[in-house]
Amino acid sequence: MSDIDTKEVKGYLLDLQDRICSALGSEDGLEFHEDAWERPGGGGGRTRVLEEGNLIEKGGVNFSHVYGDGLPPSATASRPELAGCSFEAMGVSLVIHPRNPYVPTSHANVRLFVAKKPGAEPIWWFGGGYDLTPYYGFEEDVVHWHNTAKSACAPFGEEIYPCFKQWCDKYFYLKHRDEARGVGGLFFDDFNEGGFENAFALTRAVGDSYLDAYLPIIQKRKDTSYGERERDFQLYRRGRYVEFNLVFDRGTLFGLQSGGRTESILMSLPSLVSWKYDWHPEAGSAEEKLYTDFLPHRDWV
Numbered sequence: 001m002s003d004i005d006t007k008e009v010k011g012y013l014l015d016l017q018d019r020i021c022s023a024l025g026s027e028d029g030l031e032f033h034e035d036a037w038e039r040p041g042g043g044g045g046r047t048r049v050l051e052e053g054n055l056i057e058k059g060g061v062n063f064s065h066v067y068g069d070g071l072p073p074s075a076t077a078s079r080p081e082l083a084g085c086s087f088e089a090m091g092v093s094l095v096i097h098p099r100n101p102y103v104p105t106s107h108a109n110v111r112l113f114v115a116k117k118p119g120a121e122p123i124w125w126f127g128g129g130y131d132l133t134p135y136y137g138f139e140e141d142v143v144h145w146h147n148t149a150k151s152a153c154a155p156f157g158e159e160i161y162p163c164f165k166q167w168c169d170k171y172f173y174l175k176h177r178d179e180a181r182g183v184g185g186l187f188f189d190d191f192n193e194g195g196f197e198n199a200f201a202l203t204r205a206v207g208d209s210y211l212d213a214y215l216p217i218i219q220k221r222k223d224t225s226y227g228e229r230e231r232d233f234q235l236y237r238r239g240r241y242v243e244f245n246l247v248f249d250r251g252t253l254f255g256l257q258s259g260g261r262t263e264s265i266l267m268s269l270p271s272l273v274s275w276k277y278d279w280h281p282e283a284g285s286a287e288e289k290l291y292t293d294f295l296p297h298r299d300w301v
Contacts, residue, residue, distance in 0.1 A: 004124050004196055006088065009112045010065060012200075013092045016110070016207050017063045020094060021048050023211050024061075027218055028053040032061065037261045042067045043088075047264040051271065055103070055222055059096040060267035064089070066258060071115065082123065085115040089258075091128070092207065093251060095268040096214075101234035102224040104134035104141070104182070105241060106214050107268070109251065110207040112200075124196070126203040127189035129164060130210050131172050132217075133182030133241060135234045136286055137294035141217045142183045146300035149186045152209035156194075156202045164188045169297045174244055180295045181244050185213075189250075233287050238273040245269065 021032045032048035039045075045064035050056045067088040091111025098105065110128035132145050146165070153160040168187035173180055186206060192199050245252050245268055255265035281287035 004114060004122060005200075006090070006112065006114065009200060010090055012204060012207075013063055013090060013110070017046070017048065017061055017092050020092075020211060021061050023215060024056065024059065024096065025050065027215065027222075028055040030054065030056075032059075035264075037264065039066050039259060039261065041259050045261070045264065047261070047267060049267055053099075055098055055100070055218065057097050057099040058267075058271045059094070060264075061092065061094040062264050062267065063092050064255075064260065064264070066090075066260060068258065071258075082115050085117050085123070087116070088114045089254075093268075097238070097270040098218070098222070100222055100224060101135045101226050101230040102221040103218055104132050104221075105238075105270075106133070106210075107131050108207070108210045110203050112203075125190045125192045126199045127191060128203060128206055129168055129186035129188055130206070130213065131168055131182055131185040131187070132214075133237075134294065135237050135290065136230070137183070137290050138221070139293075141220070142294065143300050144216060145183070145185060145213050148209055148213035149206075150301050152205045153186070153202070155205065156198070160202070161186075172244065174240060174248070176247075177240065177243075179240070179291075180297060181240055183294055183300070184297070232274070233281075235272055235274040236276055236279065237290075238270045239275045242269055242273055 025031045028050060030050055030053045032050045035047045035049070037044050037047065043066035045062060047060060047062050049060045051058050069086050071082055071085055071087050089111065091109055093109035095107045096105060108130035112126055113124065115123045132142065134141070149165070150161040153164060164186040165184060168184045169180065171187045172182065172184065191202070252265060256262065281291065
């Protein structure tokens with residue numbers, strides 16, 4: 001396959017959404033609610049959301065396929081040569097906010113972007129990755145998460161995992177807090193190395209390994225007992241998630257600027273969250289350990 005095969009990519013993405021929703025819904029005991037939508041400027045998608053579940057307090061798994069005549073500012077900020085191009089973008093993006101504070105929040109996405117100008121070859125790239133945001137850290141969970149990510153990248157070169165891991169650490173960082181959002185994972189963008197077939201294969205490897213990375217952590221932690229203290233800390237830390245998604249996240253900005261469906265774009269935000277003025281964890285507490293042992297960037301494998 002030497003040409004860009006958008007139909008094959010779309011088929012893969014729809015199947016990936018099905019598989020992830022089936023697995024997470026089975027773990028929760030409830031099914032995701034599907035909401036199909038159309039974008040006035042071209043394209044649409046299907047949003048799947050699970051709220052007030054047994055395991056998942058709020059989770060969304062989005063598929064979108066949008067296209068149009070002009071790119072929004074977020075897409076051309078770092079690539080001004082794309083100004084005036086028509087575009088086609090498709091992807092699966094998900095965020096899972098569990099109810100139990102001992103089960104981490106997780107995020108994943110994989111996507112293809114194509115830009116076209118008359119008389120020129122299409123410009124295309126893949127992007128995506130996944131990252132983990134624990135509230136209470138367990139080293140074995142984070143090591144498992146990163147080992148799974150490393151194994152997914154291994155067939156494509158030993159340099160891929162450390163590159164994507166570092167990229168993730170840099171991207172999911174709250175500059176105004178001087179603090180990581182979580183413990184990282186993988187992040188890549190503008191990826192077309194080795195041609196379409198190789199880049200698509202790597203993207204599939206990342207998408208397919210998300211459940212392998214996340215499900216064992218869910219299963220290990222979902223029955224851990226917790227109280228009001230742990231719940232309060234979870235809601236406080238969710239504030240960092242909201243801050244990142246609304247201030248820094250490129251996908252959020254692209255979706256809103258391109259006229260995407262607002263409800264679907266903002267489904268990544270948790271149902272409940274809290275902010276406290278100038279709060280600091282108690283010295284020696286499990287809450288402090290998140291800041292000292294897990295959020296600073298480190299090699300996990």
